[in-house]
Amino acid sequence: MSSLKLVNFSFLLCYAIFYSKAYTTSKNIINQLDNLLNFYPGWKNLNDLIAVKYYHKRHYLNSLIKTPTSKYKCESKIRVLTVFLECTYTKVINNIFSIIITWLQINETQNKEYNDLINGCIYTEVIKNIMAILIVPIAKLMKGALEALDLLHHLPWATTTKMYQHKKPYIMCLLLERIENILDELNDPILSCDDRSKNSSEIEIEILFDFFVSIRKDLQKETDTLCEFVTYNTNYLWNEYVQEYRAIINQGVNLLFFKFLTKKIEVYIKTEIIEKYFELGFKFDPITEETFIPTPEETLELELEFKAIDEELPNPIQI
Template structure:
């Protein structure tokens, strides 16, 4: 009986803590949140129909048109986190769709047998573009964390609970399987293997994203129509004599998506980036309450036209991973065998993702990879 009472007591404490939002945040935080939520960038959060939180549905205008006070500040912090996270989810959905179709195009080029160089160049661009999303993922997670840090019970401190986009943004930054593909060999089997690994990476990230969208009701985005528009635009450019490979066209489109998301939903929201710690901070209003912040020695990088935070992050990643130099492999014919051994050693247990629905798929991908490469040796690799 005592054990049951203790369990009930702990459950009550747990329930009270998680329903304690809006219980008297500080006046300083109220002013900061008012200032932050007045930034014009919030007008760009127009791709979210409503959010779902504690079995209630909240529309943007129903939430942000209300005054913020000490007793409801925590609620506004949570709403802001979820609305922005859902908007990020919509952008990631478009990016994953584009990259997956990019991968299909590279696979088509490889299977057509017309030009190994085109398939190679397509795969290299796809690999680089997939890795290029990492800086944006870091900024997205850091931005959401910076909002939550003003909550009395921030989600960032509750490690046993996954909050919005936490899973997909965390695993997007774990690009080890992709980094190991660099530099890529100009060989049909190696290119095929790289495309399979990129496909696996993207599909698993997309599944994580779907699980992370439980709080979101997004406005309808017709991805198929968008893809048709891109194809029509590409055809129009060809008729105008502006010809380029389709994968370069896709590369430009995805770069534009990434840059637009960064500008509208990071820069225009006033987020401040610390290049020393890779942390994001909310903008602080220049009023008396912020007097204590004047003498801070933190190297805060304001987003201006001459500072590209994503480029800063990318260069930091390059310094940590100097092998991310997408150049052709010279004469190292053992790379495919080494890649196979590393892949098998690292992923045979498939313990990175513990969702049952994904295990069978990952196992099939692994078996397909092993079957394709178990017979490859250095003598069978032909260099171009």
């Protein structure tokens, strides 16, 4: 009996020693990560954050970029960079949703005041189109970038979240899933404005408003302890757009505000995709519709496409 206990103890000891052995990252992964940070200028231009907190320690992006990656610290560097990317993308989504929430609040007040069903339907259809052709694609690219970076780790979060329920999945994974669900809900024929039902229009506006507000609250809850943002006014884009619109109108130009605002959101999203996706070195595969990180050998091949980014986005992401 004692010999059996000794065997079991020996087995457990060997198991513990084997699994406690430090994992060292391969040279290929290290080169791929360093190439991503040093070849692509977008990382040096990320200025939305002061620092991020990971395991109660503050990390600075410039330090991560300048410090050559060692095989013993590569894994933690991947984790911290992923957090930086999550925080960066969170601010982008917050900016977009802040504009739409303010827009919905103003339009709802105006439509109630004038009992304007037609305008209510127009605004909800415009916002649904913005979500379908702008917000869903950028969320898809963000999710892909996070997953591609995470896959450099030998224990990706996307895998470990299935093994360990206490680990939370990516913010953008949840966001994309909720966006897709809300579009399905809003495309319900019962809520169609075709029947000119005042009730259906109000329900759609309420659903949209609650959706955007809840997403922003969840983002804030998830990033409060992780992200140290540079201080900024959350309504700065809205205020900037309103001032620009008034200047145009004052020149005698006849321009509908919702058309002007739709174009401004489109330009903003295109700019963010360029600066915070392509210029960070992420590549979109039109066949698999997945994001990947190029190896150092593939970098030269991507150089011509990289220079053309400012002119046009790749065809698979229609914006």
